[in-house]
Amino acid sequence: MSDTPSGALPPKAPRTERGRRTLRKLLDAAALEFGEKGFHEASITAITRRAGTALGSFYTYFDSKDEIFRALVDDLSSKVREAARNARQQDVPALETERASLAGFLRFASEHKEIYRIIDEAEFVDPESFRLHYHNTARRIHERLAEGIRKGELREDLGEAHAWAIMGMNVFLGLRYAVWSEDASADDVAELANSILREGIARR
Amino acid sequence: MSDTPSGALPPKAPRTERGRRTLRKLLDAAALEFGEKGFHEASITAITRRAGTALGSFYTYFDSKDEIFRALVDDLSSKVREAARNARQQDVPALETERASLAGFLRFASEHKEIYRIIDEAEFVDPESFRLHYHNTARRIHERLAEGIRKGELREDLGEAHAWAIMGMNVFLGLRYAVWSEDASADDVAELANSILREGIARR
Known part of the structure; x- marks a missing residue:
């Protein structure tokens, strides 16, 4: 559209x-x-x-109302990107980049709880914007993973699907801990999600 | 509601x-x-x-239409649970249980692509059913993680947030690889998500 x-x-x-x-x-x-x-x-x-x-x-x-809605989804998508980007520092390890990006996103979502409802409603009102938001977000995560591979820090077999898995983690942690309830801090939730990326969930 | x-x-x-x-x-x-x-x-x-x-x-x-919609979300939520449950075997390692559950869910979602649209629309039509579906799904994953901890297979610090992270991975992998496009098999996607749970994404 x-x-x-x-x-x-x-x-x-x-x-x-x-x-x-x-x-x-x-x-x-x-x-x-x-x-x-x-x-x-x-x-x-x-x-x-x-x-x-x-x-x-x-x-x-x-x-029209449709046109400002579409512009708004695009605007929010850019803000999500900026919130994640501004939260991370240059030249830090790839895993730290993921942790900081998620913490930044969670803080942004808790201050703008309306983003979930708006982006989710785009699935029905403007499906193309909905897909574009998630494809763009996954692409950015995929690019970060590729950078981590280049630096020799991440597994060489990581690809698009791993980026979608990480995005899904982030989106649902935001829904649960930034929008529905704030019973855990953004930093705690980001750290705990990061622990899955660092070491998985198996006992060592 | x-x-x-x-x-x-x-x-x-x-x-x-x-x-x-x-x-x-x-x-x-x-x-x-x-x-x-x-x-x-x-x-x-x-x-x-x-x-x-x-x-x-x-x-x-x-x-009313509202009432059958609510019953339908509940019905689909049960079917998602059954699809994941039927795909796994008794007495297998906890990580294998997660792999099989996701593969079962992905196969179910690819055969019933309408579930995403219906459950997502519940966020607007019947928000309580929407929350209930995800709270119930996360609770089941949390129970499986707790069982894996009891068996000494999983990290002892896993909790509700890890369950939400895993659910988010599964939901977005389903959206991308079972509903929007089927360019990767359910087994391949489940295996790749499972590799994150087994070992994380860092290079060893």
Whole structure:
């Protein structure tokens, strides 16, 4: 459905700093509106009301509710990527990169609990965005694994499926420990998931 | 929303073998209808048409579309449990139990691709059923891990979060390799996920 590359601005990109701020307000308002009400109950007027912008501003950037929803999924997907990226340091061991990425994602998810509902609803509202989010996320993990192999730190047989397995761990730990309940800290949960990647679950 | 214990029959349980067959037909028809059309577009008359039953039969067992949807999620949750259980043998090592359970689940998911869409849609249509499905699934994995610890095969520090991590791996591998594309066999994917549980991803 969308042929916008992940992370790109929507088709009608703002040309001014003021325009960029308005677009940002609209996307943040859309995250709250779609997160609280779901796609079908959400409305464009409620989004502009939350954003404190005129209705005309909405149509400067988006043609429809579908279009801002798609832009929002893309925006959240980029934020998930940034949250994971900003949490890790350069030149650390590959396993530490995975631990820090997960901790960063868990902190982001606990502060933006609406992301699960929005991305999950994309499976029904905009299936292409849903697939794109997970394919892009898995691809980034796969690239990190490949880098770890190049550095001689990770098993040489790791591939795409291992990346999907790690992504699945991360997504469900986020659902359970960042969105549904916060009875364990992001660092504790990330450490415990990392222990599976370090040594598996067998007794030594 | 639902206070039906997982795996229990819906409130109006059939008393005869014929009634059980009718209920089974209705649930199987509902899986196809909800899986193809989604909850909102699905209709009770289309379900009875697919089932080859009279409309009256539907109301013998269910009061509404919501009620059969809830019963269906519970039914699919039980089938996922059975598919994993039937795939494993008694008295095998704990890690082999996880491998066989995942292979069984992947085969089931590839034959019933609609389960993802239906269970995922429950997040919006019947959130309590959605949570119950994952809490029950994680609890079963946690129980298997506890059994592996008792037998001295698994790390003694494994707990609920490890069960959620394993469930997440399994769910996303199913989405990628059983539902979206079948470019790897259930046995190959299960083996590769199992290698993470056996030894982690670090180079030895």
